[in-house]
Every structure is written in structure tokens, then in C-alpha cells.
Amino acid sequence: MVTETDAEVIVDNGVIQLTVNKSNGRMTSLVYGGVNMVGRGNYDMNTVREGAGLPLPPADNGLTIRREQDFVDIAFRHSPSGDMPCWLIRHHIVRTGEAGVHLAYSYDHPAAFHGFRIDQHRYVFYTAGDTFTHASVPDDVIGTPWREAAAQMPTADELSRAPMVMDATYDLEGTGSSYPRRHYTKYDWAVYMKDHSLHGLYGNGYGMWAALPNLEAFTGGPVRQDLILHQTSDGPVLLVEPHATHYGAPPVRVEAGQAWQKTYGPYFVYVNQGDDPRAMRRDAARQARFDAHAAFYDRLGVEGWAPTAQRSRVRGKAQIPGVPNLAGAVAVLSDNRVEMQRTVLGYSYWSDIDEGGQFAIDNVRPGTYRLTIYGDGVWGEYVIDDVQVGAGQDIQLGRMLWTPESHGRSVFQVGSPNRTSVEYRNGRDFRQYGLYKTFHEDFPEGATYIVGESTEAAWNYIQYQRAYLVEAPEGTVVPENTEGIRLFDFGSAGSPVAQGYERVAQNTLYGIGGFGLDRVVASRDRGQDGDLQRDFTVGSQYTFSVELPNGDYQVTVISGDAIAANKTRISFNGGELVDLTAGTGEYAVHTADVTVDAGRLDVAASGDGRINAVEIVSADAAVPVLQSLSIDGAELVPGFSAFRSDFAADFHFDQESVTVHAVGRGGAHVAIDGVPVPATGLAVPLDGRHSVIEIQVTGDDGSAPTTYRIHATRQELPWRILFDLDGAPTPGAQATLSVGLAAWSMGSALPVPPEESNLTVTINGEAFVWTFQPDDARGATYRSGCGGRTYRNEFTFDASLLKPQGNEISLQINAGAEHLWNEAAYDSVRLEIR
Structure with missing residues (x-):
């Protein structure tokens, strides 16, 4: 049954009741078993124009309702805009008798439109009430199991009282939380996509699950990882996030003159009831198989969906000379002539390879692909481009002879090329915020690996620039008892006030107290950067006033934000406007000499309108x-x-x-x-x-x-590898040092500065600089990555640089840089001589 009002569309299939706002196509409630599961369902994205803007068609946004015998499809169409110059259609689909909602959305960028980039797009379910108390997420196969014991999330109230030590990362000490870890962060709950198909929330007899029947549109292929759910100070959220630039994934970039269409989904968000969380998960898992909904999706025919009959199977056999067992290797189809982990514009498919080297990749859309084969402990990848996949075919690629990378006789190897850092110290606990605090206990003199003596425990899973x-x-x-000083700490009504300062909250209005704002504005508390700077008032146009004796004063305004760039304008007593501009995590400080001649100082804020503090000191x-x-x-x-x-x-x-x-x-x-x-x-x-x-x-x-x-x-000191040779190198010989990283990225989840970073490798005093572009330094490495070619490099040099004894290789992060903070999660290091 479908009910329409001026503002909403309500769909009731007898199991669930879905409500969608007609003005923007957003879900506003999802009722199941008499309980509202969702406060709002929000499709959000981060996009920005690239290049000059081009003419766009007039706005033509709108919602359409398709009614069929056994389903209803509510589709909202967004018109192209400056930062998103493409058509976007979002679907909420309800099927007769099903306990859930199917989601799909598609982009269509005509060649005539200007270019843009997408850093993130996702569907976010902001849950309603306090129904959900636990998370259901599988453990990483490479790490220490911990998630079942930590399934009960800290409460929203506990997070609201906990200080935020990094983006979405909270220190629960002192809150009374029963969460088994000191720190709670959404990033610890990320997953690798290779074998992922289901995650969910449960509690009070209900479950809500994101069932992903296929991941073909997810960017980055099987090695990508990303966020799936987490608790917030307002309650739990459930995510379906096909694209984000966490963990080093590149943004989607579409250029002017480039026609691009891509469909994400359909995905299925399923709700159920029960007393046994494991049984509820098994029930939900049936919805995550490709064949569970394929026939329905074929009939539904969302724009850009490839029907099952047009999909193909791609088979082959990989062989490595002298390696009889390839179990654990993976075959991937991805964007043609693009590294598999950098696939963003097209679709990706993958399959495990069996012991004998056989693989079969099913349900592949027609297209032209790159085939990549990678495996644990094998240097390099097997890559072939221009793999043609037609409609409804069974394609046999035949036998593929894979020769691992080799540059001569191996002198030493640290770790194994498995795209992770799991074998090193703390490597199995990589999803645990705060391990940097123990680094100096484990490595008081820094990390030094002595070839022939050290074990892999002598190498930490991460090299820190700062631990x-x-x-x-x-x-x-x-100063105490000093006349002529007034200090004001701006922000929320409940955050700490810096010692010696007076609070100006968002609702502190000018009046009896002799100071305040001319209107109620908003406030933000970031929970970091100290009592004075952690919070601020914010508004597009407002004035702070304080009564003062007439005279001359030095007035200082502090304006900034821990998690966003800032462009605030201020003026004193109606005078000239002053720009206070600061980058993310920076604070502009402006001091002016001001004369008060009417018994009051007025500080007007506009632009972004952030004020963290105002300090007033009499000239006398x-x-x-x-x-x-x-x-x-x-x-x-x-x-x-x-x-x-x-x-x-x-x-x-x-x-x-x-x-x-x-x-x-x-x-x-x-x-x-x-x-x-x-x-x-x-x-x-x-x-x-x-x-x-x-x-x-x-x-x-x-x-x-x-x-x-x-x-x-x-x-931190550079890390060192010390080694001897079994004799002097042969004259004319070449040496190759191969360095593989699981990830290279910022040590926090803050925006990446537009600067190059580097890892400087010094071999017996000669430096080799490995440079990384800003887009390759994303995410927090303490969660590890799963890097590909971007994070591998070979340094080839004359072997005469080496000595029979006493060789040293050092690795330093950001030599010569001033403003960056990176971490390197090491995969493996190998030296060869030819």
C-alpha cells in the first residue's frame, strides 16, 4: 500500500513501513514490528568541481513512484550542479512480504559537462531510539579475534562524555563504560572487502543488517577496506559505503569531455527479530547471496543494472614454476590498464584460486578488463590487460605462467610480501588505537633489525614519524587581582572553560551580565586542542558585546576549527573587516588596538563566523x-x-x-x-x-x-637494517632493494595536506628518496592497509656501494619536510644482487 501526502510517501508491505520525504528523497522512518528503526536514512557524498565550470541544464529535481504488482520503487532524481555535474538517481525499493529495503543509486555524467571528483559517497542509516546496542562484524582473518567480545557498543551517552582524541576516536577511561577497550573508534570496525558481504546492528530482540549481494561497484577491489558501522554520541549508524578515500583509495575523478555512467547496487538492508544474535545473523546472511535477489533485480531493471543473462563466467589456470600449491592467491578483474586497487570508474570482480591454480569469476558484466593475480608470499603480480568479456559467455583464458619478480640472488628478506604487516610486532593487533603509546617500551633505542640474528619481532608493524x-x-x-583584563572562552554550554576565562555559550545573550551575543547561534565542541580552542560559537552574522570603561585596549580574537578549514571575518566597533583564515586544525590569532569611547566593545563576526576566544587587555x-x-x-x-x-x-x-x-x-x-x-x-x-x-x-x-x-x-629515529655479505660484490654487479608497504598514510584521519611526503632510504650513506603524492597518503595506518603497486618500489644501485661487513640501511619518514605526519605500515623488504 502506498500513501502520499504533500510532504511524504509511505509504503507499507505488511511487514515494514517506509517513509520517504518527497522534497529530497530521504528516508525519514523505517518501522518494523511496531518499532521505528531509523531516524533518517541519508545518502551523502563529498564532491568538488575540477576545472572550469561549463553550462548545465536547468534544475529538474523530482520524485517518481513506480508501482508494480509486487514492489514499489521510489526514485529521486537530482539535477547536475557545480560540484556534482551529473544526473544522480537514488532508489528506495520495497517488495511485497520482505522485511527490508533495497537501495540503488546511479551517476550519469555526459561528456558535455565539466569535471569533478568524489572523495566519498555512501548511504547512512541513523538509527532511532535505543534499540540497537551491539555490532555484528566478522573479525579480520589476519588479526587477533576481538570483535565478538567487544560487540556491545559504548552508549551514546558514554561517548558524549568521553574526550575525542582523534576523529571519531574516544577515550572511555573514567566514563564507566563496559566496553572492553579503552578507546572506541569507528575505524577499528572497518573490514576488508574481499570476503565481506554482511554487517549489522542488533539489540532488544531486533536486528538491522546491510546485506551486499555483490560488491562489483565498490571501489578498490578485494584489497580495499572501509567503514561499515559505529556508535556516535547520537546513537548507532549503519553504513553502505561503496566509495571513500580512506586507507589510500583514490577519489573518483571524471573529466570534462568524459562520458561516465555507473550504478551502485542494489543492496538490501534487512531487518529481523530474535533472541539469538548468531541465528539472526545466519538468517540475514541468506539475503547476501548474489542469487538471492538476482532475478528480482533483473525484473526491476534499475538504470545501469546488467541482467543476469548478460553476465559471464571467466575462468583460467595460473601456474608458478616450482610452486605446486597456489591456495590463497586471488584473481581479479578490474578497470583496464589501471592498478586493481585504484579501480574507481568501473567494476571489479574476484575469486580465490584453488591449490591447483584454477579459478572461476562469476557474474561479470560485459566489458574490457585487466586481470590481476596476487598471492601471499609472492613478489609482484601477474597482470594482463584488454581481457574482453562479452554477454552471456563462459570464457576460458587458459593457462597463465606467472613468474614472480626477481632481481638476482637474495641477500636478505624482512617479512613476507603478503600486503599486510601481520607478522611483525603488534601486527595481529593492528585494529587497536593507541599502540603508538607502547612503541618506546618495545623499542627504546628505535627499531634495528640485524640480519641473521633478529626475528620479525624486532620490526614493528608500523614505523612512526611521531610515536x-x-x-x-x-x-x-x-594574573590575579589585575584590573583591566577580560578573557572570554566561546563555545558550548557544557564544555570545559579555560582557567581564568568567562564562558560565552551559544545562548549567552547580552544583557544583565554586561556581556554576550546579540542572538542565539550554534556551537561546536571538537573535544581536542585544549580547553580554549576545542569549542567555538559559529554563525553567519552575529555580534559579541562587552561593557568596558572608556579607554584604549588590545583585543585578541582566536578563530579556528580542529577538523575544518576556517574563513571568518571580524570587525571591532563597526570598523574595517579583518580576515581570520586558518587551515584544518589551525587557529588564526588577530590582535588589534581598539579605542572604547561609548562604554562598550562590539566584536562582529561573519563569513564562517567561528570564535574560540576573545581576550581584552587595557593599555593601562x-x-x-x-x-x-x-x-x-x-x-x-x-x-x-x-x-x-x-x-x-x-x-x-x-x-x-x-x-x-x-x-x-x-x-x-x-x-x-x-x-x-x-x-x-x-x-x-x-x-x-x-x-x-x-x-x-x-x-x-x-x-x-x-x-x-x-x-x-x-x-623518531630512522629505522635500521644491519647486515654483512658473504664476500665482496662482483665488479659490475647491480643490487636491488625492494621495499613493500602495506600502507603509507597520514597518522590520523584528518584531511591530507596538499604536500608531497617521502620515505628516504639511505644505503651506506647514499640516500634514495621515495616520494608520495597527497592522494596516496590517506587514512590512519595503525589500522593497516593493503597496498598495491603504489606502495612498492625498487631501488637499483651499483653493488660496489655495499661492503663485505658492516652495511646499514636506514629508513626515515619525511626527511626535510616540516608540516607532514606520516606512518609506514611495512609489508616486506628484500635485497638482491645480480
Whole structure:
């Protein structure tokens, strides 16, 4: 039964009741067994125009309802826009008697439209109420089993009270949570796609499951991993995420002049009831087979769907000379002439290879593909392009002789080329946030592997550029009983207020208290970067006012966001607009001399309208504080604020000193260890891994000095491999060092800066630099990756560089770089001589 109102479409098949908003095509509820499972079902994506814009057709958005005898298809059509210059159709499909909803969506980019990129698109089910309490996700076959014991999620309330230590990563200590791990993060619940077909939530006798009958449209092929579900401070979410740039996956890029069409799905979100979670999962698993819905999907005929009769089987036999058993190897069909893990525009299919080398890949759409074969412990891949697949065929590719990569006689090998870091220390526990905290306990002198002596436990599964957080203790230097100082900490009504500051929440209105906003605005609390900067008020146009005695003041505004770029504009007392621009995780600080002549200071905010703090100091106030503080070659974390006491900074492992620039306000004297800081700065030695630099500021009145501290930490030592040869290399011989990474990426889930990163490999003093582009440095490596050709390199050099004894190879992350933070998850390292 279908019911339409002016605002909604309601479909009731006797088992579920689905409601869709007619204005945007979004699900607003899914009722099953009298319980609403979904607060909203939201298709979201991150897209951006690339290149110049081209003319687009007039907007023609709209919802259509297709009614057939045994199903209803609600389709919403989005018109092309500047950042998404293509037609997008989203489907919610309900079938008679089924406990669930089928989802599908398709893109159609005509060649006449301009280019764009997609970093992520997915369907998100924001669950309703408190029905779901547990997650059902299979463990990684390569890691320590842990998910069943951690199935009960922390509650939304526990997450709301837990500090966020990284994007979507919470420290539960002190919350009373029964979750068995200290940290909860959505990234620990990611899965590899190779054998994945089902994930879900359950609780209170109900289950909701994402059943994926085929993964052909998922980007990245079988080695890709991504997010599937997690708890939030508002309740659990269930994801169907065919594309994202986590874990080094590339974005979808479509250029002007390029016609592109791709259909994602259909997928099936299934709901059931029961008291046994395992039985509920087995029931849901029946919905995740390709043949469970194939006939229905053929009849449904969503645009871009390839009917079963047109799909083909592709078979072959792989052989490696001298290797009788190929069990564990995988055959993949993917975009032609593209690395399989970088397939985003087309479709991918894969199959395990049996002991004898036979494989069969079923249900392949017609097209032209690359065939890739890879296997555990085998260097390189077998690749052939231009594999033609017609409609309804049984294609026999025949015998394929696969010769593993070899560059001569092997001198040593660390690890096995299996696309993971599982064999190294902590490798089986790679899905556990916070392992960096134990690195210095395991490797107090850094990681050194001695060939012939060391085991794989001498090599950590990740090489860190920093095995620590760049953070400083909370603290302020607000003088007591000093007239002429007003300090305001902006943000939410419930977040911490910096010591010595007054709270300005989103609803602190100007009035009796003598300060406040001219209207209620929004606020955000990111839970990181310190009490002063973690939260802020935000609005497109609003004013903060505070009553002050007439006179001259220095007014400082701090504006930034831990997880987003910021473009805020401010003005003082209706004066000239000032831009406060900051990148993600940065904070713009602007100080101005302002005259108050009407008993009140007005600070107006516009643009992004973020304000973290306002600091007001009378020109007549005798305050022994810093006016400015900076260091050469690094940034202070958090950014400088005159009334914050502690800052952090990190430096390269071999940096011996840092030049500190510090100026006291109003001529106050500044010294470090009793030595005055000149206008050109003062060089201060760095001692050991951690140094604390104390800066003392004194006035002329003989009062006690104000003390600031810079907590300086030097980055990790390069990792080393030490080895001897069994004799001098033959004159004219060549050596090849092969380095394979499971992943190379940012050490957090923050946006990747537009800078090249590097791994510098030094062989007996000669450096070889391996450069990575920004798009290849995505995701947090502590969760490992499953890299392909992008993360393998061969360094070939004259073997005379080697010695019979005492050879050293070192690996350093980001030599010569200042602003990056990367981690390398190692797969394997091998040296050969020919």
C-alpha cells in the first residue's frame, strides 16, 4: 500500500513501513514490528568541481513512484550542479512480504559537462531510539579475534562524555563504560572487502543488517577496506559505503569531455527479530547471496543494472614454476590498464584460486578488463590487460605462467610480501588505537633489525614519524587581582572553560551580565586542542558585546576549527573587516588596538563566523605576559595565546637546538634560563627526546615572573637494517632493494595536506628518496592497509656501494619536510644482487 501526502510517501508491505520525504528523497522512518528503526536514512557524498565550470541544464529535481504488482520503487532524481555535474538517481525499493529495503543509486555524467571528483559517497542509516546496542562484524582473518567480545557498543551517552582524541576516536577511561577497550573508534570496525558481504546492528530482540549481494561497484577491489558501522554520541549508524578515500583509495575523478555512467547496487538492508544474535545473523546472511535477489533485480531493471543473462563466467589456470600449491592467491578483474586497487570508474570482480591454480569469476558484466593475480608470499603480480568479456559467455583464458619478480640472488628478506604487516610486532593487533603509546617500551633505542640474528619481532608493524601526540598540558597565566583584563572562552554550554576565562555559550545573550551575543547561534565542541580552542560559537552574522570603561585596549580574537578549514571575518566597533583564515586544525590569532569611547566593545563576526576566544587587555594594565611567541622551523600547538601557559612543538630527530622568539607586552622583560631573549631570537639546545623550555616574563614592579613552557619533542629515529655479505660484490654487479608497504598514510584521519611526503632510504650513506603524492597518503595506518603497486618500489644501485661487513640501511619518514605526519605500515623488504 502506498500513501502520499504533500510532504511524504509511505509504503507499507505488511511487514515494514517506509517513509520517504518527497522534497529530497530521504528516508525519514523505517518501522518494523511496531518499532521505528531509523531516524533518517541519508545518502551523502563529498564532491568538488575540477576545472572550469561549463553550462548545465536547468534544475529538474523530482520524485517518481513506480508501482508494480509486487514492489514499489521510489526514485529521486537530482539535477547536475557545480560540484556534482551529473544526473544522480537514488532508489528506495520495497517488495511485497520482505522485511527490508533495497537501495540503488546511479551517476550519469555526459561528456558535455565539466569535471569533478568524489572523495566519498555512501548511504547512512541513523538509527532511532535505543534499540540497537551491539555490532555484528566478522573479525579480520589476519588479526587477533576481538570483535565478538567487544560487540556491545559504548552508549551514546558514554561517548558524549568521553574526550575525542582523534576523529571519531574516544577515550572511555573514567566514563564507566563496559566496553572492553579503552578507546572506541569507528575505524577499528572497518573490514576488508574481499570476503565481506554482511554487517549489522542488533539489540532488544531486533536486528538491522546491510546485506551486499555483490560488491562489483565498490571501489578498490578485494584489497580495499572501509567503514561499515559505529556508535556516535547520537546513537548507532549503519553504513553502505561503496566509495571513500580512506586507507589510500583514490577519489573518483571524471573529466570534462568524459562520458561516465555507473550504478551502485542494489543492496538490501534487512531487518529481523530474535533472541539469538548468531541465528539472526545466519538468517540475514541468506539475503547476501548474489542469487538471492538476482532475478528480482533483473525484473526491476534499475538504470545501469546488467541482467543476469548478460553476465559471464571467466575462468583460467595460473601456474608458478616450482610452486605446486597456489591456495590463497586471488584473481581479479578490474578497470583496464589501471592498478586493481585504484579501480574507481568501473567494476571489479574476484575469486580465490584453488591449490591447483584454477579459478572461476562469476557474474561479470560485459566489458574490457585487466586481470590481476596476487598471492601471499609472492613478489609482484601477474597482470594482463584488454581481457574482453562479452554477454552471456563462459570464457576460458587458459593457462597463465606467472613468474614472480626477481632481481638476482637474495641477500636478505624482512617479512613476507603478503600486503599486510601481520607478522611483525603488534601486527595481529593492528585494529587497536593507541599502540603508538607502547612503541618506546618495545623499542627504546628505535627499531634495528640485524640480519641473521633478529626475528620479525624486532620490526614493528608500523614505523612512526611521531610515536606521540603533539600536545601540551592545560594551563593559563592569568594574573590575579589585575584590573583591566577580560578573557572570554566561546563555545558550548557544557564544555570545559579555560582557567581564568568567562564562558560565552551559544545562548549567552547580552544583557544583565554586561556581556554576550546579540542572538542565539550554534556551537561546536571538537573535544581536542585544549580547553580554549576545542569549542567555538559559529554563525553567519552575529555580534559579541562587552561593557568596558572608556579607554584604549588590545583585543585578541582566536578563530579556528580542529577538523575544518576556517574563513571568518571580524570587525571591532563597526570598523574595517579583518580576515581570520586558518587551515584544518589551525587557529588564526588577530590582535588589534581598539579605542572604547561609548562604554562598550562590539566584536562582529561573519563569513564562517567561528570564535574560540576573545581576550581584552587595557593599555593601562600592568601585565607581565608575552605579546608574541614563535619558534623557527615548527609550529606551536596549540597556537599562541598570551594567557596560555604551555605549548608543544616537535622537531626532526637530529635537530640539536631551536630558536625561540618571544616579546613581552608593554616592554616586559623576557628571559630563558636567565638569558634575555633578543629581537633576533635565542637559540636553545634540545636535550634528549623531550625538552621543556621555560620562558620567564617580568615587569618593572618587582612582582613574581610569569612562566611559559614549550614542550619540545624530537621525532623518531630512522629505522635500521644491519647486515654483512658473504664476500665482496662482483665488479659490475647491480643490487636491488625492494621495499613493500602495506600502507603509507597520514597518522590520523584528518584531511591530507596538499604536500608531497617521502620515505628516504639511505644505503651506506647514499640516500634514495621515495616520494608520495597527497592522494596516496590517506587514512590512519595503525589500522593497516593493503597496498598495491603504489606502495612498492625498487631501488637499483651499483653493488660496489655495499661492503663485505658492516652495511646499514636506514629508513626515515619525511626527511626535510616540516608540516607532514606520516606512518609506514611495512609489508616486506628484500635485497638482491645480480
